[in-house]
Structures are given as C-alpha cells and as structure tokens.
Amino acid sequence: MGKNVSGPAIKRYRDKLGLSQEELAARAQRTGWDIGRGVIAKIETGTRYVDDVELVKIAKLLRVSARDLLPKGC
Numbered sequence: 001m002g003k004n005v006s007g008p009a010i011k012r013y014r015d016k017l018g019l020s021q022e023e024l025a026a027r028a029q030r031t032g033w034d035i036g037r038g039v040i041a042k043i044e045t046g047t048r049y050v051d052d053v054e055l056v057k058i059a060k061l062l063r064v065s066a067r068d069l070l071p072k073g074c
Contacts, residue, residue: 003048003049004046004048005046006043006050006055006069006070007043007044007045007046008044008046010040010043010058011044013064013068014044014062020037021037021040021041025039028057028058028061033057055070
C-alpha cells in the first residue's frame, strides 16, 4: 500500500501543465523548497509520504487547490 493518496492527482495536474518532474522540482526550488525530481517521482507513485504543508505547497506550484489533489470524499 502506498504512503499517500495524492500522487496520481499530482501527476495528472503536472502533466496538464506540461511540466516534467524535473521542471516541477525546479519550480519548487525557486520558492525555497529543496525537493528533487526523485522525490517528486516517489510522491507521484505513492511511495513517499506527503504531509499537509507539502500538499499545500504542491497545490500552489500546480495552481490548484489542495482539495483538488485528494480523492473524492476525503
């Protein structure tokens, strides 16, 4: 079982923006968040835990709400 439920939505919205994992990581780093492409990959596959603060940061980077990154009913 994965460690987060937001990974598939993060990938979907990243793809919608036409961003690679590397580009999303670079966007995060420009905001002061030290995260690499490998971590983004682990998040998207659900193998890395995402806390609430990180979820909000990712949502801002993807220009969506944090709720958009969670499955319906959460």
